[in-house]
Amino acid sequence: MSSGSLPSQGLQRGVKICGLTEEAGFDACMEYGADWVGFVFFERSPRNITPQQANRLSARHAGGAQRVGLFVHPEDDTLARVLDVVSLDVLQIYASDDRAASIRHRFGLPVWLSKPVASADELPTVCAVDRLLIEPKPPTTATRPGGNAQKLDWSVLHGWKPTFPWMLAGGLSPDNVEQAVKETGAPAVDVSSGVEIQPGIKNPDAIKRFIHNARAPLFHIN
Template sequence: MAHDPASGARGVKICGLTEEAGFDACITHGADWVGFVFFDRSPRCVTAAQAHALSARHTGGPARVGLFVHPDDETLARVLEGVSLDILQIYASFERATEVRARFGVPVWLSQPVSARADLPAHCPAGVERLLIEPKPPASATRPGGNAQQLDWGLMKGWMPTFPWMLAGGLNPANVAQAVAITGAPAVDVSSGVESAPGIKSPDAIARFIQNARSVTFSA
């Protein structure tokens, strides 16, 4: 089930799951979303069969999110044939995101990399359920996200979007509460920040990240 921001609890997504211990920790500690990466340049890349095997360990629970980088329709169709996904998280243009939503009928999240306040989006494209606000990758990066790069949270002070969004980039158990306090993020996304090695999640770090992400409350 997708997280409902109206519930008052901060939404938490654990992305880049590749092994059983990490997936099971997400279930145990109440993550709202679990993410599988379908991008071969990532150390967290999995096949549809691997994602299916992990997802089958627990029925119900967190929504399953598939992450794709500029995917074509053939790639999306092939993965969706192999594993049931509740959300498609993509790196693409606004127009492409809208096309994917119409073509596959699955909710779409769209990455929105930023480096300055002027980059913060004023609206969310029709057909896109949520925007992920994360740092623009360095010029030397080989992938658009998952670089453990931290956004300047201060540039988001006073930014009050009217659409669902999520904060990503460089988050970990030690800094997520501060990030939330500064940005007011209704939901957060982490991958490398809860790992003991690239692609290997730490159950203890997952538990602490979820607890700390939800420790900050805001008055009405």
């Protein structure tokens, strides 16, 4: 689907497995029904891959999970070079609201924007793109954005009632994702290091358990 939305309506929680670099992890995402798979195009990430590598992985399965490309403050030329090689369904961006909206207009693809938060008063009230990712702010010593395997304090989401699509990220794992969605009501969840053997190398069994546990406490998505 080109909208970057959930592939079905009703009782369904979206699951994204990010940072795919190798065949076993990618194949497990497809086998166990992930909604999105994420390719990281950011050189400082241990999960960084080239557009050619992403294209080879993507070509292993026609259809299935939507392909998401993750970019950190990308230039238009960078995005264009990647899209010339690998077909992506969604662009996940670390940038300002205005820049994310500009990318959406320029490339005509759904854009998801990261919104790191540390407290309830930092939760967004509007969304200028197709989806927001709510995750913890990185530590001051971090060399890259994102959850950095840190768990968000889920209590900051209590009482937050967004009217736009969003996704919970940061410190999720097969062991805590069920509790996370029960506490936050997240309509979608995103994991990377929580299903890995080592950075960039996924554990197929952990992927299976994460997807199953994320969807265990089903609820109706409006």
